[in-house]
Amino acid sequence: MATIDDVVKQAKRARRKSAKRKNSPQSSEEIISDINYSTTKVINVDNETLTKNRVIAQNKEDPRSTPFHMLRTKVLRELRDNDWNSIAISAPTPGAGKSLVTVNLAMSIAMETNQTVLIVDMDLRKPSIHKYFSFEPEYGVQDYIENNASVEDVMINPGIERLVVMPGRMRTLNSAEQLASPKLKALTEELKNKYKSRVIIYDLPPLLVSDDVMVFLPNVDCSLLVVESGVNTKEEIESSIGMLDQKPLLGTVLNKEIEQKKIYVY
Template identity: 40%
Template sequence: MERIKLAIEKAKAAESDSSRSDAPRLRDSSDSGVSGGDHKAAVRREVAGDDLGSMQYSKTAVVSLDAIHLERHRIIAHQKSHPDSWAFDVLRTQVLQKMDENGWRTLAITSPSVESGKTVVSINLAISIAQLTNRTALLVDFDLRRPSVARSLGLNRSLSLNDLLSERVDMDEVLVNPGIERFVVLPTNQPVTGASEVLSSSRVGNLIGDLRERYADRIVIFDLPPVLAADDVMTVLPRIDCVLMVVGSGMSTQSEVEEAMNRLSKANLLGVVLNKDEAQVQNAYY
């Protein structure tokens, strides 16, 4: 764990912008008690961007999420009473401030290696952003080799990004609102053959552009595969405004973190999130 911390500090020190060094440390909340028995997602209407008059796709399906399933997969940003939810709100503010300064609206989230918790961070951050009344959040599962957003949320939809890429359906048929206002998900159900080639295709490029430009209040978050797993991340990053890297304590070695940072050197790196840290981090105010 100490090696990871040292590597992260080295990576942050190398960034010219000092604001990139203060990303919050996120604990793995798998041992935390998650209340929320009343969270069965009662939203049953189409989602609209507050005060901006931007209607979402007319056919967006609205589903209910299971509170127990969310707790099991450490999705907690929707519960303001949860002791760890504040960390995602802090991360949200830091990320949005930097993105707004540069006019960025698309964010990639990746990690050096597997099991770092990047999908958990992606989902919780997207939910936290959607809780702002002047924002909407769209989460896209671009980990085409090992998609897991739908599984983590407990979404069971027959249509997904797979069908969109094969041109069998339109966009509005694959988007889903998981019962949380201003939050929309574009899931991927099955691994995609030739993931790197697909991500570099003009169809994906047009998709990213459409998702980015359709609504001015929207932040689009792309859950990408680990940087070191293949060349997928390097292939698609030039099309995405900025990137956040999640490092799981004990999941990556110092050399892996350094190599991941090297591969992200040409991207707009917002910062590094240390996830699954054993140190106790508490918000004393609450």
């Protein structure tokens, strides 16, 4: 049976937790708009280009955007409930569509007026985030690690309010060593602590092709697994989930589902 002291301690912990959530900028209703990207390069990407590249979350008239908004709601709820702001996205094998899910999820989150988003391309072996916005970066994450480029040099705003991208620029063969470097750890800490209203989404390599994800995972709060329907086997999915057990797994996203379910548009 709990003593009076135990009950008092539990009540104090509950109040602190409640106050922490209430005061968290992530749960604030303050509208974040008219951001001045004075130190961030701006590249205006038109909606036609985005749609051509299968980035559709920003178009509410497209019924394909609905699953991304549903995913956004579930992800943000978990982040806010746990006072988290960084998430890693990976897949068991190449071709599952993890990067496309990353971009569309980020676009959906950026549509919330009280939230900013940063996509960081940590797939150092095969960076691809910039391709969805149709630009070739002058600097990439690798330049920050190897060539002393600043964070401001690497960051790009694709003309979308509340969304910033840190792209990759070139293929890196010693990616695991770079992901384990003190400089990269310092970068993740800086990004995490600089803006509490910012959600940081890291696009990571596939789990079953290297040890990159396991090396980098301690730097994030949680993870999300993208599974390719009809391709990834039960064994691959189970192995991937086991490799992600260092941090909480928010769930899995089934991508490339052949059976199209009817979506009602209200």
